[in-house]
Amino acid sequence: MSQWCNFRQLLGRHQLRPTTLRLRVLEILGAAPQALPVQKILALIRTERSVNKVTIYRILGDFCNLGIIRKINPEGRSTFYELACEHHPPHPHFQCRRCGEVQCLESISLDHLCEELKEVLGPGALRVEIRVEGICPKCQALTPKKV
């Protein structure tokens, strides 16, 4: 998604050392066209080297607390993550019931919807997560509708 960020600089701004793993996690999230589950991130790194899952969980947890990445809670047991840099303002997501993938609906601004919601919610609302559920085009194609 974002080749535009300087990840070393980003980490520095948050007093985090630019270790190989931290940079790799950011690169992976930055290159992904969609939000990724932890397992996928782990698997990608493990094609190159060995890592302990605890390390990845801790890296993701730290990034999330600092607001560098966003955590997404989709249907199912695994959590997904995506970059939260200025090139990726918050947006709704689409999750496929078949394959479980989580697509970004970047064309839909959350700001607009949030305005409506905030009228009712007041200032207590810190974040809004919108998840649309359905069948993705890829899966639709696999099982064409019977006529």
Add this chain to the structure above:
Amino acid sequence: MSQWCNFRQLLGRHQLRPTTLRLRVLEILGAAPQALPVQKILALIRTERSVNKVTIYRILGDFCNLGIIRKINPEGRSTFYELACEHHPPHPHFQCRRCGEVQCLESISLDHLCEELKEVLGPGALRVEIRVEGICPKCQALTPKKV
């Protein structure tokens, strides 16, 4: 939430026998002013009798597949459920970062927001889940903001 439904009838319509446990689950969800986590449902029933968690998971799973109840995926590891009868059309939810409770924002109609989203999504969208995150009034009161 809903004392207005005839649960025996509801189960009958779906060819499910009106067993004590199934009715109890519906009553609990119907009486709750908010969505409940599985653990809470289990705990409530266990104040009255002994139950195996598997049974509850199966009852909730069946209800969910039949559209009798709705599953909510909040932050955290436990799933929440709520009645999905005609008295409870889909609506956004508010989840507190402190206590984790999931309140229903019934005053906000999803239909309106869905219209906007559907323009972009086409007919592939089967369901929309909106989750607002923040601090609930109860928890706000416990930790008053420092002036």
Add this chain to the structure above:
DNA sequence: GCTCATTTTTCAACTAAGTTGCAAAATAAC
């Protein structure tokens, strides 16, 4: 370069939610 303090990564063990297959119990149909 060497020493010490701090940060990062690993390891092993654990927790908690949810699942599976099958047996026991309850219920309905005959």
Add this chain to the structure above:
DNA sequence: GTTATTTTGCAACTTAGTTGAAAAATGAGC
């Protein structure tokens, strides 16, 4: 009452994520 079907329970398992403490890597001061 006997039998077939549905529901519930039991035990064992899976999977995502967590914990605490040790080992390894790094950085600062010398």
